[in-house]
Amino acid sequence: MRERTARGLLFGAALLIAGCHPAGGPPARLADWHQLSIHSRQLVLADGVVPFDLNTPLFSDYAHKLRTLWLPPGTRAERDGNAIRFPVGTVLTKTFFYPTDSRGRLLKQLDMHTTTLHVEGKELLDLSHVKLIETRLLVRRPAGWLTLAYQWNDSQTQAVLRRTGALVPLELYDALSNSVTPDTYLIPDQLQCGNCHNRDYRSGQPEPLGPRIDRLDRSYDYVSGRENQLAHLVRLGYLTGLDSTSHAPDADWEYTGTSLSDRVRSYLDVNCGHCHNPAGAAANTTLYLDAAQEQASVHYGICKRPIAAGRATGGRLMDIVPGEPDHSILLYRIASTEPGVMMPEIGRGLPHVEGIALIRAWIASLPGQCGQ
Amino acid sequence: MLTSNRFDSVLAVAVAIGTLTSLLYGCQRAPDAAAMADRLREQLLDVHPGSTIEIPAGHLHFDQGLIVRGERITLRGAGMDRSILSFAGQKVGPEGLVVQGKRIRLEGFTVEDTAGDAIKVNDSDDLVIHAVRARWTRLPASSHGAYGLYPVNSHHVLIEDSEAHGATDSGIYVGASTDIVVRRCLASENVVGIEIENSQRADVYANTATGNSAGLLVVNLPDLPLEGRGTRVHDNISKANNLANFAAVGELVANVRGGTGVLVDSNKDTEIFDNTIADNRTANIMVNSYWTIGNPFHPGANPNYDPYPRHISIHDNRFAGGGDAPTGDDLTALRARLFQAGHFPNIVWDGYLPQGASLAATQPICTGSRAEAVLALDRPHGYSGAAVLTEPFHCTLPPVPATPADAAQVAARTN
Numbered sequence: 001m002r003e004r005t006a007r008g009l010l011f012g013a014a015l016l017i018a019g020c021h022p023a024g025g026p027p028a029r030l031a032d033w034h035q036l037s038i039h040s041r042q043l044v045l046a047d048g049v050v051p052f053d054l055n056t057p058l059f060s061d062y063a064h065k066l067r068t069l070w071l072p073p074g075t076r077a078e079r080d081g082n083a084i085r086f087p088v089g090t091v092l093t094k095t096f097f098y099p100t101d102s103r104g105r106l107l108k109q110l111d112m113h114t115t116t117l118h119v120e121g122k123e124l125l126d127l128s129h130v131k132l133i134e135t136r137l138l139v140r141r142p143a144g145w146l147t148l149a150y151q152w153n154d155s156q157t158q159a160v161l162r163r164t165g166a167l168v169p170l171e172l173y174d175a176l177s178n179s180v181t182p183d184t185y186l187i188p189d190q191l192q193c194g195n196c197h198n199r200d201y202r203s204g205q206p207e208p209l210g211p212r213i214d215r216l217d218r219s220y221d222y223v224s225g226r227e228n229q230l231a232h233l234v235r236l237g238y239l240t241g242l243d244s245t246s247h248a249p250d251a252d253w254e255y256t257g258t259s260l261s262d263r264v265r266s267y268l269d270v271n272c273g274h275c276h277n278p279a280g281a282a283a284n285t286t287l288y289l290d291a292a293q294e295q296a297s298v299h300y301g302i303c304k305r306p307i308a309a310g311r312a313t314g315g316r317l318m319d320i321v322p323g324e325p326d327h328s329i330l331l332y333r334i335a336s337t338e339p340g341v342m343m344p345e346i347g348r349g350l351p352h353v354e355g356i357a358l359i360r361a362w363i364a365s366l367p368g369q370c371g372q
Numbered sequence: 373m374l375t376s377n378r379f380d381s382v383l384a385v386a387v388a389i390g391t392l393t394s395l396l397y398g399c400q401r402a403p404d405a406a407a408m409a410d411r412l413r414e415q416l417l418d419v420h421p422g423s424t425i426e427i428p429a430g431h432l433h434f435d436q437g438l439i440v441r442g443e444r445i446t447l448r449g450a451g452m453d454r455s456i457l458s459f460a461g462q463k464v465g466p467e468g469l470v471v472q473g474k475r476i477r478l479e480g481f482t483v484e485d486t487a488g489d490a491i492k493v494n495d496s497d498d499l500v501i502h503a504v505r506a507r508w509t510r511l512p513a514s515s516h517g518a519y520g521l522y523p524v525n526s527h528h529v530l531i532e533d534s535e536a537h538g539a540t541d542s543g544i545y546v547g548a549s550t551d552i553v554v555r556r557c558l559a560s561e562n563v564v565g566i567e568i569e570n571s572q573r574a575d576v577y578a579n580t581a582t583g584n585s586a587g588l589l590v591v592n593l594p595d596l597p598l599e600g601r602g603t604r605v606h607d608n609i610s611k612a613n614n615l616a617n618f619a620a621v622g623e624l625v626a627n628v629r630g631g632t633g634v635l636v637d638s639n640k641d642t643e644i645f646d647n648t649i650a651d652n653r654t655a656n657i658m659v660n661s662y663w664t665i666g667n668p669f670h671p672g673a674n675p676n677y678d679p680y681p682r683h684i685s686i687h688d689n690r691f692a693g694g695g696d697a698p699t700g701d702d703l704t705a706l707r708a709r710l711f712q713a714g715h716f717p718n719i720v721w722d723g724y725l726p727q728g729a730s731l732a733a734t735q736p737i738c739t740g741s742r743a744e745a746v747l748a749l750d751r752p753h754g755y756s757g758a759a760v761l762t763e764p765f766h767c768t769l770p771p772v773p774a775t776p777a778d779a780a781q782v783a784a785r786t787n
Contacts, residue, residue, distance in 0.1 A: 164413055167435065167463060186464055190417050191439035202495055204441060204472065281494060284524045284548050286595055298595055298672035305666065306622060307593070308547070310488065310518025311540050313622030329622065339465030340487030340517055346464055371667050 030135050030150040030159035035070055035093050038157055043095065043125040043132065046070075050238065051116050051123050051222070052229050054215045055250040056266040058196070059352040061183050062108045062172060063096040063133065066116065066125060067210060071238055079241030082213045090140040092208055096133045097125065098172070105173040106131055108181065110354055111254070118223040127156050133168060134187045135159050138197070144205045147193035165189035172350070183349045195346055196274045201281040209274055213242075214291075217249035250291070253358060264362040265291055267355060271334075271344060284308065287319060301330055303370035309333075312341040322366035331359055405430050413438065419445050427481050429454040436464035437486070440471040447471075449481030452505040452535070460485040460510070466517070467492045468506075471499075478504050485509055489519040490536075496526040501534055508538035513561070513618050519545045520562065523552075532556050540618060541625050542567035542589065546574065548598050551775055554579060563619045564589045564628060564635075565610070570596045574603040575775040580611075586625075586632035587613040587652065592639045593624065594668040594677040601640035604772050605647065610634055612651040617699075627665045629654045629699040636684050638662040643685040643772040645740075650692040654699045655716055655747075659684050659737055661724035664751065680726055680734060685769040687740030691718040706755050710747075717745040717760055724752055731764045738767040 031037055035049050045051060049070045057065060071077060072089035079085075086092075098106035116123040125132075132152040139146040150159035151166055168185040188195070197206035216229045224232075233239035250269075251262040268276075273290030275282040280290075285307045288299045298304045301319030306312075306329055314332035321327040333343040335356050342348060409432040415425050419442045427449035434457065440447060447469075449455030459468045466488025471478070474497045482505040483490040490506030493499055506520030520536030520543040523529045529552045536543025536559045543562035546552050552574035558581075559565030565581030567589040568574045574590075581587030587610030592600030610633040619626040628635060631654030636642055638661055649656040662668050662679035669675065695716030698707055707716060725734050737746060743766045750757035 163417055164410070165436075184463055189413070191441055192436075192464075194439070194441060201472070284494070286597070296672065298670070298674075302672060303670045304595065305593075305624070307596070307624075308489075308518060308522075308524070308541070309620075310623060311514060311516075311620040312488075312518075313620045315621040317622045338487070339462055341466075345466050368671065371670050 026139075026146065026148055026161060028161050030137075030161075033091060033093075033137065035068060035091055035137075036095065036135065038127075041127045041156075042119070043127060043130075045116070045123040049093075049123075050233065050236065051114075051220065052211065052216060053114050053218065053220055054210050054270070055218050056215070056253040056263075056270050057112065057210070058270050058347075059355055060096060060347060061170075061185055061350045062112065062352075063098060063185070064109075064112050064114050064130070066093075066095040066097065066114050068093045069211065069233075069238065076237055077233075077239050079213060079239065082247065084208075084211055084213065084239065086140050086208070086211075088140050088142050090138075092138040092211065093135055094137075094210075095125075095135040097130045098133070098170075100129060100131050101173065101175070104131075105180075106170060108172040108174040115221055116223075118221075121223055123223050132156055132159070133170075133185060134162075136188075136193070138206070138208050145197070145207055147190055147197060147206050149187050149189075149193070151187055162187055163190055165192060181350065185349060186347055188347065192346060195281070196344070198281065199274045199277065200279045201275075201283065202279060209270070212250070213247055214250035215270070217247070218252070253355070260358075260362050260365060261295055263358060265295065267358060271355070275344070301328075302366070302368075310340070312336075314341070318370055320363055320366070321370055322368045323364060325360040325363040328363050331356065331363060334359060405432050408432055409434055416440055421445075424448060427455040427457070431456045431458060433458045433460070434468075435462055437462065437467045438469050440469065440473070440476070442473045444475045445471075445473060446477040446479070447481070448477070448479050451480045452482045452503055455481040457481060457483045458485055459483070459487065462487050470494065471496065474498055476500070477502070480504070482507065486517050488517040489522045490517060490539075491521050492519070493523040494525055496523065496529070498528045499523055499526055499530065501529075501531045503533045505535040505537075506539070506543070507536065513538060514540060514620065516540045518623070519543075520559075521545070522547075524548050527551055529553070530555075535559070536565075537561045539563065540620065541623055543584070545569065546571055548596060549574075550598070553577075553775060559584060559587075561615065563615075563617055563623075563625045565613065567591065567625075568600070568603050569593065570598045570600045572598060572600070572602045573773075573775045576603065576605045577607045580609045581613060582609070582611045583615055584613045585615045585617040585619075585630040586628045586635050587611070587649075588634045589625070589628065589637065590635070590639045590642050591624070591637040592662075592678075594662065594679070595674050599640065599678075600638070601642070602772055603639060603642045604774065605634060605642070605644045607646050609648045610650075610652065610656075611648070614651075614653050624665065629658075629703070631655070631694075631697065631699050632658050633694065634658070635660065636681055637665070638679050638681055639684070640678075640682045641772055642681075642683070643687075643769070645685070645688045648690045648692075649718070650690075650694060652694045653697040654695070654703065655720040656691050656694040656718040657686060657689075658720045658722075659686075660722045663724045664722050680724060681736045683735055683769050684737045685740065685772070686719060686737060686744070687742065689718075694718065695720070702755065706749070706758055710758060710760070717747045719744060719746045719765075721746055721748050723748045723750040723758075732767075735767065735769070737765045738769045739765050740768050 070091045075087035137148040152159045166187040251258040251266040253267040268289040269291040277290035304319040336342040424446040429450040468483040468486035471493040477500045479502040508516040518541035520539045524547045526549045539562040542564040543559035544566045547569040560583040565584040633649040633652035633656040
């Protein structure tokens with residue numbers, strides 16, 4: 001705890017400067033945040049930095065994501081319904097990486113749930129088995145959340161700030177088919193971060209999307225042992241307000257023991273709901289795919305004609321035609337990688353084949369018909 | 373303290389580098405286009421309320437769409453023929469420029485060859501688009517983006533002296549917005565030249581729409597929050613909009629017949645007057661119900677939606693030519709049956725009425741003090757009762773008020 005305090009003071013100073021001295025700007029190196037550091041070819045989480053995973057994550061070109069949370073000493077996050085209110089000074093990090101094989105090839109793996117290794121009481125990633133691409137930060141300042149992206153260098157020794165983002169050419173190796181898929185991976189610039197994180201579009205303010213009560217409600221293998229993530233955060237004193245009030249965990253989209261409609265609800269919520277919600281950037285389309293929506297509704301896309309799709313209709317008449325995945329615009333757009341057609345609009349250079357299969361199966365299972 | 377010192381030195385170094393950079397740029401004759409494009413992207417990251425970003429003259433190319441987010445921002449080029457922002461082959465889109473914020477002014481530049489929409493303004497109050505062009509320069513046209521100039525969910529919108537060419541939907545499109553003026557613009561080679569969709573209090577005047585599939589469209593669609601009503605379309609030229617419709621199937625405007633001068637679909641309280649409407653070979657003016665597009669009452673749809681046009685006041689327009697070669701086998705056959713080698717009257721109405729309601733009670737169209745022939749298509753009965761009628765439409769509606777947010781007010785409030 002003492003260590004956490006000392007580091008907290010440093011963070012406090014850094015935050016004040018980042019928040020109040022725009023000319024100074026945020027730290028140029030990820031290491032300056034003291035959340036993640038490189039030691040002997042390992043990415044090590046600092047003390048007090050807690051890893052977490054989500055039941056259903058946003059798809060980002062098969063990248064794996066190591067997510068962490070750090071709170072200033074003496075502060076705690078508060079549950080607010082399904083949301084979590086974080087105190088000023090909170091740092092959330094998300095490191096995008098790929099597992100690698102012995103030849104250093106980036107691997108396309110279907111299971112993207114992240115686990116950390118445990119060595120001498122530390123949580124870490126072993127860089128002999130993974131390649132780091134970028135680490136994104138959300139930092140809670142008094143005025144709101146600051147979004148930052150740091151790109152890892154090729155030798156994996158440090159990550160530097162990329163305010164204007166970057167396009168990173170990658171090749172993913174699929175061991176199952178023994179094939180290589182080229183990809184152009186997007187590191188977003190600061191404004192592009194808002195494309196997803198300004199979930200309440202009118203506010204113009206970014207907010208965290210992943211750490212939500214229902215999405216965190218799953219187990220994680222911590223250095224201290226396996227534990228439910230919410231229980232872990234409560235035990236650490238990081239989270240309050242989690243009394244006996246019941247809540248339903250977000251479905252894991254891959255877990256076939258859950259109903260198809262619940263898996264689809266989670267998948268569309270996390271991949272589409274940040275824009276396609278009644279307060280989101282896509283509100284004008286009145287296609288709402290956030291978890292709060294009634295799935296049988298026209299606003300969930302059922303028999304809904306597009307408003308502003310342009311050529312992205314793919315020659316199809318309605319967003320979702322029950323029983324007819326190949327006549328549904330939604331499926332066409334999530335399968336496309338062409339700018340102007342694909343959904344989500346940015347941050348995806350590859351189709352999520354398994355996610356597409358999920359949506360296809362669900363649409364095929366829907367009863368009813370649209371009429372003309 | 374250590375951290376603070378570090379930042380101070382970073383700042384000092386940054387200032388030194390900045391000074392050096394500007395000195396170096398000063399020595400060069402002109403920074404190259406790539407450097408100018410990079411610099412523009414960086415400037416957009418640093419906007420703050422009151423910022424004016426100058427776009428230099430030149431042909432700047434971008435791999436990724438640009439975003440403007442903030443209040444009281446001006447984006448000013450050296451003129452739409454001089455400052456060209458090209459997004460040809462863009463890797464990250466979909467739009468060229470996305471804008472969000474109050475009191476935004478865009479002027480004096482061209483955005484071209486975007487993957488999706490050229491300029492989308494989503495959620496703005498007090499928006500001025502002055503002398504801005506959106507266009508696609510490459511073929512085939514079906515690969516173009518949907519909209520050229522595209523304000524949506526916005527209030528107090530002025531678009532003037534601007535252009536749009538080649539959009540697969542509408543060149544200039546204002547949707548889900550209120551208090552709108554579109555004036556002195558030029559739209560050509562789009563599926564629809566200028567469209568007002570589910571918006572209220574729009575004034576569209578002194579524009580020219582030519583060479584589109586349809587010149588001007590005022591439409592009220594189902595399942596949207598705002599009902600389309602209260603639009604004035606006057607003193608425009610809508611001429612020879614006879615381009616074959618190249619919208620993708622499934623788009624609303626794919627239902628628009630090439631050869632339409634002005635189309636009103638399901639809108640309310642719309643006044644069309646003092647326009648010059650000529651040589652649109654399906655019809656100079658067409659007034660339709662949403663039923664011509666589809667069934668608005670599918671399961672789960674808003675049952676309160678009114679699919680019928682009501683109180684469309686059409687008077688004092690100057691017509692010439694048109695209606696002589698309608699798009700579609702159905703209308704081609706109808707023309708031969710009713711008019712032989714002649715042409716449709718200037719106003720064509722699809723003939724849908726609410727169940728049990730009379731024409732007089734619904735008042736889809738009134739032609740004012742001057743009696744005007746209207747071709748009632750009787751589309752609900754497969755055109756069997758199609759006829760030219762005059763008297764049922766010989767009625768006068770109160771004028772639609774001019775939009776209260778007139779152009780000058782909007783401009784004055786902007787920066």
